[in-house]
Amino acid sequence: MGRGLIWAAGVLVAAFLLAPILAILPLSFSAGSFLFYPLPGLSLRWYRDFFGSDFWLPALWNSLVIGGAAAGLATVLGVPAAFALWRLRGALRAVVLGVVLAPMVVPVIVVAVALLLAFGPVGLVATHAGMIVAHAALGVPFVVVTVLASLEGFDAVQLRAAAACGAGPVRAFLRVCLPQIAPGVAAGAVFAFATSLDEVVVALFIAGPAQRTLPRQMFAGLNDTISLTTAAAAAMLVVVSVVLLLVVGWLRRRAPG
Amino acid sequence: MRASPRLASALLTAPLLLFLMLSFVAPIGAFLWRAVSDTEVAPVLPRTIAALAAWDGTVAPDEAAFAALVEDLRAARERDRAGGAGGIARAASRLNADRPGFRGLLPMTARRVEAPFEGPARAAVLAISEEWGDAETWGAIRRAGGPLSSFHVLAALDLRQDAAGRVRAVPEDQRVFGTVLARSLWISLLVTGACLALGWPLAWLIATTRGWAGTLLLGAVLLPFWISLVVRTAAWMVLLQREGVVNAALGGLGIGPLPLMMNRFAVVLAMVHILLPFMVLPLVAAFRGLDPALPRAAASLGAPPWRVFRRVTLPLCLPGIAAGCILVFIQALGFYVTPALLGGPSDQMLAWFVGFYATRSVNWGLAAALSLLLLVAVGVCVALYGRLAGFRRPGAA
Known part of the structure; x- marks a missing residue:
């Protein structure tokens, strides 16, 4: 009896998690212009609206550019740091790790307001560069944590073997270590990209009209009357999220250990 | 002649540390400094x-x-x-x-x-x-x-x-902020409790089910975890608005329309939905780490199910449970978007007031002081979390 009850409860909770998302996806294909069921018919008019619009398409583009650049920056900075952290021990490691992981726990509203204040005098408010720097800082802990985890499965003796064969430390890292942890590095980059793609609070405070990302544009749409174009934008973000989830799952299976 | 590995490691972290200093630590430090510094009046008077x-x-x-x-x-x-x-x-x-x-x-x-x-x-x-x-x-x-x-x-x-x-x-x-702080803590507590109650059976199922059913259930947790917070909040707005899906369904039963949005109920419901994966994943890890022989041994020694749960299962899973609770609580405390979109004026949390004083009333000192309050609350939770679970990302999501 107990097991049946747990099954019922668990399945209900899983349905609670999925239902809201599944409920809005079909609405974006509605031929009508209202957000309820039954649908008057199916059409792609809201997607045409999205791709023909003067602000949705640039928002999608902004999201991809800012997310890609932020993920790239976070990866370039995060991978060497993770490699170093993997070898560090003791108090130094704790301090560095504390600083690196801080963006994960500091409430993002504090980051947003602090950056608004700090970026103003140096001219980074309402610029792509400002958004990229901010999103890279928020994404970097995910890169470091993911790469650190994949380094757990890497045997350090190989580096010594490479050194014995005459490879310098940089060459040993690039030719021996990096190929083996590549899935972890890629997963970290995807995490950083997803963090940027999801982020809206920093964008609310420091992005100008030319830096509006997709979630930021959706936020504006939600404060107004919700249009079905917003539902189409949401549906597209869901598809991107599913793709990212599958990519990370695929990378995880390729990871050593 | 080679540099010591320790020095080389320290140098490898330098670019990232410098970057975070400039883009994160220094801006937040300078902002929080405004909570205690007062420099506008002295030069004039x-x-x-x-x-x-x-x-x-x-x-x-x-x-x-x-x-x-x-x-x-x-x-x-x-x-x-x-x-x-x-x-x-x-x-x-x-x-x-x-x-x-x-x-x-x-x-x-x-x-x-x-x-x-x-x-x-x-x-x-x-x-x-x-x-x-x-x-x-x-x-x-x-x-x-x-x-x-x-x-x-x-x-x-x-x-x-x-x-x-x-x-x-x-x-x-x-008095304003005592209420706001109490409200933020209360909403976060409520959300954490609800996540624990809802997450427990699902996590137990995921941890104990083999094969495709378990994978499917885990997918049901991971998928929303990856979907944008704004999208999930938007989904709830579509469901709960006056002419929304839920009210349409209730109308079919002859009930309503009910005011489901712009209130505390909507805020808590959407926050539970958004934060539930952060509870389920650490719980799954805790349940998977539990040796199934131990509860069975307790049962075979004659303990009734409730006693097995209270004396064996619960204490063994407690670190994982605490980690999930603290993780959800920390994030709930800092919520901004969901209350702003789904809540009324009396459902806004600390984060909203930080934003309000920073931009609309341009009182940076008060915004910084409220941020300090928020950070102290989060800091206490992080310290607790570090104690209980170590600084690892739970659930390996």
Whole structure:
């Protein structure tokens, strides 16, 4: 009896998690212009609206550019740091790790307001560069944590073997270590990209009209009357999220250990 | 000759640390510094502040302070005209945050004392406004004298200092932030409790089910985990609005339409939905780490199911449960978007007020003090989490 009850409860909770998302996806294909069921018919008019619009398409583009650049920056900075952290021990490691992981726990509203204040005098408010720097800082802990985890499965003796064969430390890292942890590095980059793609609070405070990302544009749409174009934008973000989830799952299976 | 590995490692972390220093640590530090620094009034009224140093704060100060005020305001008018710096306006805005009315009082007094007058400064200034006869007017100037002050931090705690320097609770009808803090903690607690209650059975199923069913259930947790917070909030708006899906369904049953949005219910419901994966994943890890032989051994020794749960299963899973709870609680405390979109005015949490004071009322000191409050609360939770679970990302999601 107990097991049946747990099954019922668990399945209900899983349905609670999925239902809201599944409920809005079909609405974006509605031929009508209202957000309820039954649908008057199916059409792609809201997607045409999205791709023909003067602000949705640039928002999608902004999201991809800012997310890609932020993920790239976070990866370039995060991978060497993770490699170093993997070898560090003791108090130094704790301090560095504390600083690196801080963006994960500091409430993002504090980051947003602090950056608004700090970026103003140096001219980074309402610029792509400002958004990229901010999103890279928020994404970097995910890169470091993911790469650190994949380094757990890497045997350090190989580096010594490479050194014995005459490879310098940089060459040993690039030719021996990096190929083996590549899935972890890629997963970290995807995490950083997803963090940027999801982020809206920093964008609310420091992005100008030319830096509006997709979630930021959706936020504006939600404060107004919700249009079905917003539902189409949401549906597209869901598809991107599913793709990212599958990519990370695929990378995880390729990871050593 | 090779560098020591320790030094090389330290150097490899340097670019990232430098980047985070510039883009994260320094901006937040500079922002939080505003909670305790007070620099707007001192450059405008230096002589007045010096004259008030030895004042006892019981009645309006003597002639010396009035004369210093007149001298300061004349010099400040001169500077504002020469450089267009707006020093008086900034000082007035800061003083207004302490004592409403100052925004008009200070520029007006500055204008009126500019022309030379006969006799004592005290009489001339009092003739401009009776306000200058009130000790609290002068107390506000002294409190803003800087360079450090406790004014904003006290304000964030619904406290203030009177002219004589005693710390008092503000009058009942002006208290704001105690309620906001209590509300933020309460909503976060409610969300954490609901996540634990809902997450438990699902996590148990995922941890104990093999094959495709378990994978499917795990997918049901991971998929929303990856979907944008704004999208999930939007989904709830579509479901809960007045002409929304839920009300349409209820209408079919002859109920409603009910006001499901812009209230506490909607905020908590959506927050539970958004944060539930952060509870389920650590719980799954905890349940998977549990040796199934132990509860079975307890049962075979004659313990009834409830006792097995309370004495064996629960204590063994407690670190994972605590980790999930703290993780959800920390994130709930800082929520901004979901209450802003789904809640009414009385459902906004600390984060909303931080944003409000930073941008709409441009009171950086108060925004910083509220941030400090939020960070202290989060810091306590992080310390607890570090104790209980170590600093690992749970669930390997």
